[in-house]
Amino acid sequence: MTADDTIGTGDLVVAVDGGGTGCRVAIAERSGRILSTANGGPANVFSGFDAAVTNIVETVNAACVAGGISVEQLRQADAVLGLAGANVGDAALRLPKRLPFRESLVLWDAETAIRGGLGGEDGAAAILGTGSVFGAVHGGTARLMGGWGFVLGDQASGAWLGRRLLERVLLAHDGLLEASPLCDVILSRFGNAPEEVVQFATSAGPQAFAGFAPQVLEHAAQDDAIALDLVRGGARFVTASLKKLLPEGASRICLIGGLGAQYAPYLPNEITVMLAAPKGNALDGALAIALERYGAA
């Protein structure tokens, strides 16, 4: 700060949570008091870097307008951004130059989500939505695992459940697997034509496959053999990942994401005894990291 700074300048931190469907911004004083928030468009820096830049900047500006925050204050603010896609490619290096902040720390949104869920305590978390990522926090340091994406990873995720379901529908059609009621439901939705299932899969992305996950979980609850087998397979992966990650001495496990809580009934007792409700979301996590890093001493 120079002697010319007006009161308040340099006093702000910005937290951003950005994903494939939208972004959220919170601007706070370095003491932690939130001054303004805003929601905006998608901000996945891997699949759409320029759109992400535009949407983040617009949403930040909207929050500034709402909170009466000046451009000069923003220029002196430090930001932590948890963004989908920041784990691959070089967006985390390129992005700060495009942002209006003094310093910008770009993290993978999995890290901010896990930090938000555990609320700064030691523990492990599973993020189970369209994709899957696992992570742990130990002494304030986060460690992430998995999240390698739809083609090679994201085991136990919604997309993983959906694709494997359709795979089994075709195996059952070929008589290599006993069909279950869920298979029949799915195949009939495709006019009982396996070719239509294949056509769908040719152009379907992770979100389209994940659209079948609710049915898998519903039918698993009704003891459908194939649905149960898929969910149990996912639960085994969740269990192995959490056990691998849980820091010694820690006993807090969070299930985050749209499918997180739905896996609970399929997890073993050694995991469920440690389950705790998430303390916050990914924006909370980004803000917590921002305050830790840039907050008032």
Next chain:
Amino acid sequence: MTADDTIGTGDLVVAVDGGGTGCRVAIAERSGRILSTANGGPANVFSGFDAAVTNIVETVNAACVAGGISVEQLRQADAVLGLAGANVGDAALRLPKRLPFRESLVLWDAETAIRGGLGGEDGAAAILGTGSVFGAVHGGTARLMGGWGFVLGDQASGAWLGRRLLERVLLAHDGLLEASPLCDVILSRFGNAPEEVVQFATSAGPQAFAGFAPQVLEHAAQDDAIALDLVRGGARFVTASLKKLLPEGASRICLIGGLGAQYAPYLPNEITVMLAAPKGNALDGALAIALERYGAA
């Protein structure tokens, strides 16, 4: 035939084998004597319909020129085409209108390959290459199974082996699976950066994944635990499919395609005792079907 037909007109059949890397044409008399053959460009009617039409017509024309066959003779000829991609979409219905023959029967190249391999005898066959398809012939009638493609099917294929290998490389990297020498070889090829494996997978098609299959088979032969597990998993699928398909009383099984023979050491005795070398290729199969259907009585 009408009284106006000149000698030779209407006496020809055409066989076409078309796939993702090229097509082959044979023109024969209805007695079976081959007059001319030619090779040409790719002819996958699902991934590139118009290119397939162009390449097939050009290659047929080249065979006509080489064999001194007239346009009029071609117009009276009947054709059987075994083409990649003919099992999905409506190409099999649209294609005949674009071809210069009297009648055109468009089949999936899996059917002509299985027919060529079994040479008209009853039996079952596995086509194991970049993809996988299984089939049987019983009393001259072919039945096909599988071949649902990279995303949902093609179990035991080269692309399946390759994708599952990369999946395991990432699991081993995350410590969820014990790494094997093959894992280390593959990860080091990607500069020991799992992100690079994911980047590769994002844009890789089935053929790129199948590029890893030779290494999987090589390392399986050297008792690499992960390679062995993958190949044995594929072999179990091949076994189940062949047992499901083999017609009663038949005892001939053919392994076709670049990976076919390489699975033999991993198949159980009940299968290997029935293994027979393929009698011919997919062009032979298309020609055999053409002669059966359109040949001299």
